[in-house]
Amino acid sequence: MSRVKFPANHDRFGCGMSAYDTFDRQLFFSFQEKEELPPCVEEAKKAAFEKVLSLAAQKEVIDMKNLKTTGHLEKASKKERKPTGLGKWRTALSAAAAAALFLGVCAANPAFASKIPLIGRVFEAIGNSYTYSGNFDDYITPIAGETDEDALSQTVNGMTVSLSETYVNNGYLYVSFVLETEEAFPETRADENTRPGVLCLGFRQSVLSADFCSGTIMLPGMSGIEARLMDDHTAAGILRVNLSQKDRNGEAWSDSMPDDFSVQMHISSIFGERDAGSQPRLPEDLYAAYQDGLTEAGISLEAGFGGKSASAYESLTEEQKEIENQLFSRMMADYYERYSFQDEYWSIEGPWDFTFDIHKNSEGVWSTVIDTRDILEVEELRVTKTPFEISVTFDRPYEPFRKNGIHFTGGDYVVVVFDEAGEYMGVAMPDVPIQDHPISTVTLYVCDWSEYMELKGYYWSPDYEEKAKEKTFQEYLAEHALYSTELAF
Amino acid sequence: MEDKIRQALSGDANAFLQLIDAMSDHMYKTAFAILKNDEDVADAIQDTIISCYEKLGTLKEPRYFGTWAMRILINASLHILKRRTPCLDASDDVLSFIPAVDDGFSGMRFKELLAMADSAYHLLLTLYYADGYSIKEIADLLDMNENTVKTRLKRAREQIRRELHESRKVSCES
Structure with missing residues (x-):
């Protein structure tokens, strides 16, 4: 960061060494030399950036739902983000209260009660709280392994991982799972900011491989998992993997995926972020x-x-x-x-290794390619609608670039999606969840990345409802978008 | 910079990513000083970016954004290090468990310099020389006494000076 300056003319070590010491200067400038990030670090950074943008888009949807239902944005929650001294402790209290409330709900609601087996009904148990919620009953299949049933439920170091159901369409793999611990489930922070109730846990150094290709896909860390606490010993969640991402051989599984194939899932360790309430x-x-x-x-x-x-x-x-x-x-x-180095994470080491069969389900999947080479600086937009998401992909100039003096890493376009009623669905990063939106038609608006960062303020503003009487966000975007198109499904 | 941090705090994800992007080099060097393995560094940086975004609400003062993010990175890196070093427990001086630089990475300048000092000093050297933190800031970041930071930095510096001197002597003799 720009904070780095060689602090001249004072005794940096406090032990008689002058700041003008040539050797000290040499060290400083040598350490300051910029390093090229290794490819794996650059990839990890890109994935994290995409996740942040996706979380931001989800938060916009949540905020806008609040706006629609309450008529005002939750300004109070925004103020909590500002410096508030001991806000950390207040946050800890509210997180603990939220967790207690959720556990109370679980105890009171037979649907969440642990005595009812979760295996085979994780999607149902998570229900509408899932970001990509929908009628999964028509699409999911119980996971079937090549060997005995036990192979789909394994206990290592006190943590039992059981796979439950799966659904694969042309672009995404969904796998539901249950985590059970003999001791109480490790206290884990719930992400109350962007995904209420979702535990901040993930798989580390874990990969997915398939029998039809040699490349492996890294399983998402915290980013692609939505797990919730079911009782004191049990969490259940859904892992969602984008199969359009390039594997380690630079190929996308979705390009060559057969209808039936076998998948190996290797989970090296499971980790979670401790609840702030668990800190002393x-x-x-x-x-x-x-x-x-x-x-x-x-x-x-x-x-x-x-x-x-x-x-x-x-x-x-x-x-x-x-x-x-x-x-x-x-x-x-x-x-x-x-409390020196209070570890903010817990982890349980595996490995847990699973092999199971997949049948691709293309029902309800619709795709098209829009030629944009004469309109945008990308050749085409690839649009896919599944029963649960609409994805829009294009070959982004992923190499870092500079624009208006600002250094960017990421795409330079955003694609904003509206449903048939003109309701904002989100920014396709690379997809938006359909949830209960009416989508016999949708409209896509492609905007300049940096310009959209300003445009979205129109929708976020507290007086949007008033402004919308004159001009809706869709109409506003229509005036500023570089390209738009309506798609009928 | 502070404006950008305020934008990030008010929910502008793009501003947040620009801040992180500007810190990438320092984040890499700091995580590498602890982990010495690019794959683990990739994990630590990915977790840190997402964690920082989700925890933005806990940042007290915008001007401490860099220190705050770096503390999250150091904690994430130490967590990975602890996984790799099962004998390490909370009462240990974690810095002394930082592995030495692998020879395979010696092509890079800052890694070469790191390799000349005891591994326990790598993080301190990186925070001080690469990231530009003051003694007091490092002491706060690592929960150490300021005098300990000063002493260790002095020793690290002396080690590097000695190693450089030796290597120059060898190259002159050959």
């Missing part, structure tokens, strides 16, 4: 010292759970904020010193 509580003496410091400095902050309110903080002068910040940093440094 902030010791009272540290908090008292922080409060005493504030009092001494004549700073008054409304004390809620462990801290100040955002509005009180914002009313401080810059000098007071600086003092408060020093006190807060000191308190947190002391906290971290007491």
Whole structure:
């Protein structure tokens, strides 16, 4: 980052060595030399960037649903994102409360009760809370292995992984699974920000291979899994893999996938992010010292759970904020010193290895290719509709590029999808979930990437409902899009 | 930069990605200083980017974005390191378990320099020289005493100086 400067003219080591020490300078400039990221790191970065954009798109949909149902955006939740001092502790409390509430719901709802076997009905149990929810009953099949039933349920290091159902269309593989632990299921943070209730857990160094090709696909870490806690010992989830992604041989499985094939899934380890609530509580003496410091400095902050309110903080002068910040940093440094390197993740080592059969189900799948070479800087848009998603792909200039002085990694177009009623469905990154949208027709708008970052503000604005009376987001985008087309399914 | 961070905090994913993109080189070097293995570094960086985005709400001060993200990266890298080193537990000095640089990576300058110092100093050297953190910031990041950071950096520096001197002597003699 641009923070890096050689701090001249002071004793950096505090031990008599001058900053003008030539050797020190040599070291500094040698370490500063830019490194080319190795291909695997670059790929991992790209995948993470795509996931972030996809999460952002999902969050937009959630926010807009709030807007539609409540008439206003949840501004309060946005304020929580701003500096709020001890907000971490408040977040921990609310996450714990949400988890407790969810467990309460599970206990009260027979559909989630652990006594009813989950195997064979994970999609049903997760139901409409799944991002790609829909009528999976007509499409899923119980997973069938080549060997005995036990091969689809394996216990290693106290964690039993059982595969449940699968569905494969032309572009995506869905596999549902159940994770059961002998001890209580490790405390895991739920992603309340973008995917409420979804546990932040994933598979690490895990791959998928198939008998029709030699390349392997890396299973998504946290990004492609939606798992939820079912009871104190059980989590159930759905793994979704984009088969249009290139495997390690540079080929996409979706290009050559036969109707029937066999898949090997190797899960090296399962990891999760600890719930902030599982971290040791902030010791009272540290908090008292922080409060005493504030009092001494004549700073008054409304004390809620462990801290100040955002509005009180914002009313401080810059000098007071600086003092408060020093006190807060000191308190947190002391906290971290007491609980040195509190590991933020848990992991359970496998491996769990499965082999199972797949039958591609092309029912309800529709595809087309739109020639855009005379309109856009990409040759074509490839559109595929399945019963659960609409994907739009194109050959993005993935190489990093510079535009208006800004360094970009990623595509330079976004494709925004609207349903037949003109409702915003999301940005195809590379897909949008259909959920309960009416889609006998959909309209695609292709916008310049950086321009869309501004355009979307129209839809996000708190007064959108008012603005929509004059001009809907769809009409607004129609004026600014580089290209649009309506597709009838 | 702070404007960009505020944009990211207000939900602009593109601003967030630009910030991360600008930090990529430092993230790579820092994770590599701990893990010494590009595949593991790829895992650590991927998890860190997604985790940072999801945890943006916990960032207290925009100006600490870099330090905050780097702490998440270091924790993710140490977690992977612990997986690879089952004997490591919470009471151990994790820095002393950082493996030495593999010879296969010696083509790169910063990796060559790292290889000249004891592996326990690699992360400190990277944070100080590559990422530009101050002694105090490193002490905060790694939950260490400032004097310990100073002493270890001094030792690392002396080791590299000695190694460079030796290697120059060898090349002159040959």
